[in-house]
Amino acid sequence: MTLEFLNSPYKGMCTPQNRSSEDVALVETYVPSFPRREQCRVLILGSGNSPFGEDMMNDGWTGEIINVDFSPVVIDQMQRKYKKYEKEGNQMRMEFLCADINDGLPFSENSFDLIICKGVFDSILCSSGSVNHIKKFVAECDRVLASGHGCLFLVTHGSPDNRVVFLEHENDPTYFWEGIWIERIPKRNKTVSQ
Numbered sequence: 279m280t281l282e283f284l285n286s287p288y289k290g291m292c293t294p295q296n297r298s299s300e301d302v303a304l305v306e307t308y309v310p311s312f313p314r315r316e317q318c319r320v321l322i323l324g325s326g327n328s329p330f331g332e333d334m335m336n337d338g339w340t341g342e343i344i345n346v347d348f349s350p351v352v353i354d355q356m357q358r359k360y361k362k363y364e365k366e367g368n369q370m371r372m373e374f375l376c377a378d379i380n381d382g383l384p385f386s387e388n389s390f391d392l393i394i395c396k397g398v399f400d401s402i403l404c405s406s407g408s409v410n411h412i413k414k415f416v417a418e419c420d421r422v423l424a425s426g427h428g429c430l431f432l433v434t435h436g437s438p439d440n441r442v443v444f445l446e447h448e449n450d451p452t453y454f455w456e457g458i459w460i461e462r463i464p465k466r467n468k469t470v471s472q
């Protein structure tokens with residue numbers, strides 16, 4: 279998928295799907311409780327216009343939350359919408375950054391405890407150069423996650439076989455993720471908030 283294609287719904291100010299509090303509940307169910315929510319540094323990749331980050335903060339995840347998307351349109355919208363969370367010293371802090379994940383993640387090693395990817399793995403796999411990009415994506419997640427306890431929470435429409443293959447390369451430790459846990463999430467009603 280191209281940036282132009284992915285930008286277009288955001289130009290129409292599409293309404294975010296009102297399901298993110300259910301997704302936050304999933305994180306809380308499946309992600310081990312390290313470190314405590316108020317200290318957990320969270321990176322949300324391909325964040326779009328989802329209120330996921332705000333829902334997490336409202337649920338006590340008040341360590342820093344950074345959202346990344348390559349659509350300047352949606353990043354601009356979200357920066358305006360959530361301006362109040364930008365200030366240094368805020369108890370709840372959240373930032374939005376425009377960056378193309380395919381170019382690598384603009385963070386140093388061990389910067390985050392938890393990475394959330396909902397839908398973006400699928401988007402990248404639908405783009406040209408997908409396999410190389412997804413390998414880089416996985417390697418970059420590994421690099422910026424805290425070694426030892428860092429966790430990648432991946433929500434995808436793909437079947438486990440078609441996704442885990444990118445996380446399990448026995449001969450290459452960069453792509454060998456320990457403790458992969460797969461859950462099938464039942465399909466929800468497609469209601470969209472007005």
Ligand SMILES: C[S@@+](CC[C@H](N)C(=O)[O-])C[C@H]1O[C@@H](n2cnc3c(N)ncnc32)[C@H](O)[C@@H]1O
Pocket residue numbers: 284285323324325326327328346347348349352377378379380395396397398401402
């Ligand atoms: C399917 S949407 C999911 C949005 C959001 N996570 C949600 O659950 O509603 C995928 C998002 O990934 C972003 N995206 C796709 N490819 C990207 C890339 N290479 N770098 C950064 N963001 C990307 C798109 O702009 C879009 O907002």
